[in-house]
Amino acid sequence: MEFVIEWYAGCCSMVNDKALKMRKLPTGITGLDEILLGGLLPGSSCLLRGGPGTGKTTIGVQFLAKGAKSGERVLFITLEENEAQIRKTAENLGLDVSGVSFLDLSPSSVFFTEAQSYDIFSTAEVEKEPITQRIVEEVGRIRPKRVFVDPLTQFRYLSADRFQFHRQVLSFLRFLTDSGATVMLTSESSPEAPDSDVQFLVHAVVQLESERGARSLSVIKYRNSDFFPGSHAYRLSERGAVVYPRLDPKKYGRPFETKVLSTGIREIDNLLGGGIESGTVSMISGPPGVGKTTLGMQMAAAGAARGEKTVVFSFEEKPEMILARCDSVNIRARYRADALSVHSIEPVSYMAEQFALLVRNMVEKEGVKLVMLDSARGYGIAMKNENPDAHLYMLCKYLRNMGVTVLLTVELNNITGNFKVTENGISYIADNIVFLRYLEMRGEMKKAIGVLKKRRSDFEKTLREFEITSGGLKIGEPLTKLRGILRGEPQWV
Numbered sequence: 001m002e003f004v005i006e007w008y009a010g011c012c013s014m015v016n017d018k019a020l021k022m023r024k025l026p027t028g029i030t031g032l033d034e035i036l037l038g039g040l041l042p043g044s045s046c047l048l049r050g051g052p053g054t055g056k057t058t059i060g061v062q063f064l065a066k067g068a069k070s071g072e073r074v075l076f077i078t079l080e081e082n083e084a085q086i087r088k089t090a091e092n093l094g095l096d097v098s099g100v101s102f103l104d105l106s107p108s109s110v111f112f113t114e115a116q117s118y119d120i121f122s123t124a125e126v127e128k129e130p131i132t133q134r135i136v137e138e139v140g141r142i143r144p145k146r147v148f149v150d151p152l153t154q155f156r157y158l159s160a161d162r163f164q165f166h167r168q169v170l171s172f173l174r175f176l177t178d179s180g181a182t183v184m185l186t187s188e189s190s191p192e193a194p195d196s197d198v199q200f201l202v203h204a205v206v207q208l209e210s211e212r213g214a215r216s217l218s219v220i221k222y223r224n225s226d227f228f229p230g231s232h233a234y235r236l237s238e239r240g241a242v243v244y245p246r247l248d249p250k251k252y253g254r255p256f257e258t259k260v261l262s263t264g265i266r267e268i269d270n271l272l273g274g275g276i277e278s279g280t281v282s283m284i285s286g287p288p289g290v291g292k293t294t295l296g297m298q299m300a301a302a303g304a305a306r307g308e309k310t311v312v313f314s315f316e317e318k319p320e321m322i323l324a325r326c327d328s329v330n331i332r333a334r335y336r337a338d339a340l341s342v343h344s345i346e347p348v349s350y351m352a353e354q355f356a357l358l359v360r361n362m363v364e365k366e367g368v369k370l371v372m373l374d375s376a377r378g379y380g381i382a383m384k385n386e387n388p389d390a391h392l393y394m395l396c397k398y399l400r401n402m403g404v405t406v407l408l409t410v411e412l413n414n415i416t417g418n419f420k421v422t423e424n425g426i427s428y429i430a431d432n433i434v435f436l437r438y439l440e441m442r443g444e445m446k447k448a449i450g451v452l453k454k455r456r457s458d459f460e461k462t463l464r465e466f467e468i469t470s471g472g473l474k475i476g477e478p479l480t481k482l483r484g485i486l487r488g489e490p491q492w493v
């Protein structure tokens with residue numbers, strides 16, 4: 001995965017060039033800069049809001065480390081964790097914070113030894129003055145270009161009431177930005193202590209959420225700037241926060257020539273009116289074990305044999321198992337190992353945005369022309385996201401815009417009986433639909449293949465017998481004399 005991040009950082013240098021023109025400050029997190037269209041506006045304030053463990057401090061440290069790396073003066077005002085703890089966190093992330101100044105306002109051990117004297121005053125009255133003074137002094141001394149305040153909501157306990165808090169935060173932010181700083185702040189919003197008031201006071205708000213291991217991030221507002229709307233994925237890695245903007249197919253496209261691609265088997269080509277067009281999405285649907293993966297591999301191997309870079313993502317089987325089956329049925333999937341690669345993806349291992357980035361890398365950097373996803377249901381299980389079908393749709397649309405041919409296998413629950421194309425209604429993704437069926441003929445189990453839909457050309461409307469043999473896929477003559485094939489109970493007429 002790390003190489004993808006490197007590549008991705010390279011991709012986004014274009015964003016950074018543009019940012020330079022707009023003079024935005026990069027946050028130090030590539031994906032976040034893409035969402036913020038370059039980063040933060042100089043002299044603005046950005047609120048990171050999210051529950052515990054959502055990575056607010058990590059993002060802040062990355063923001064400061066980025067500034068320090070480019071020789072800016074940067075200041076970390078901490079009100080919760082102490083300086084030593086933060087330095088340790090940064091060290092674990094491999095971030096250099098040697099150039100970061102700290103103003104440690106965390107409750108220190110002194111707080112506890114002097115605690116008895118606090119009894120007679122409210123926190124607000126006792127602490128506010130020295131804290132304000134220390135901030136003013138420190139900012140005056142350092143004149144930072146970037147300031148990170150973590151967490152801002154701590155000030156709430158230093159204010160007598162909401163009204164005073166509002167005024168204090170406003171003047172605090174004014175003071176910082178007037179002195180030339182770009183400010184990032186954090187808040188831990190909860191139903192007991194809502195932070196809606198702070199959201200009005202800042203220029204930008206970034207919301208961080210975490211649900212069942214899937215982390216998502218969205219920009220709620222960004223005054224004076226456009227941003228990439230919607231929910232994006234992020235992950236807290238050993239190298240800090242990594243943000244994966246959602247895949248918006250509209251943003252991608254390139255001119256490509258539409259070619260009719262042979263499946264490598266004449267009869268299947270005939271069924272398809274010649275073959276499948278490049279840059280289309282083909283669905284191979286059928287019940288368990290009927291040969292969906294095998295048929296897909298036949299088509300993938302045909303692509304590879306023409307020298308087209310082809311990648312197969314298997315969400316169900318190990319690559320070796322697929323390749324061994326190909327060997328046993330004379331599909332030459334290993335013949336062009338330089339052009340065809342098979343990858344297995346484990347269940348719940350990716351966020352859809354992260355997987356999309358992996359695919360983008362292969363398409364945009366490695367020149368992949370054909371992608372097979374085996375299967376649609378497996379994809380849904382591999383992604384941590386709530387609505388995988390929507391992400392699958394976006395991914396297919398992206399690939400189509402890029403002129404990449406997509407093969408998608410779709411499994412049906414029932415072996416025979418009423419004809420269906422998919423279980424979850426994702427057939428709207430497909431330009432072409434090929435289906436495989438079991439049928440019982442004279443007491444024998446047979447298989448049939450047919451085409452249900454073809455957007456770009458005519459196709460054969462009759463079904464043919466489909467057989468997997470050690471010599472390869474065998475397709476029979478059109479089954480014109482049979483009725484009731486789709487019900488699985490054909491009868492001769």
Ligand SMILES: Nc1ncnc2c1ncn2[C@@H]1O[C@H](COP(=O)(O)OP(=O)(O)OP(=O)(O)O)[C@@H](O)[C@H]1O
Pocket residue numbers: 286287288289290291292293294295325328329411468469470
């Ligand atoms: N060496 C072989 N000779 C003949 N037929 C074979 C051979 N190897 C596998 N098959 C056939 O291939 C079928 C499995 O093919 P495949 O895995 O492509 O089906 P699938 O539709 O993708 O299955 P699933 O629903 O499990 O994903 C088996 O049911 C078997 O009939």
Ligand SMILES: [Mg+2]
Pocket residue numbers: 292293294374375409
């Ligand atoms: Mg399969």
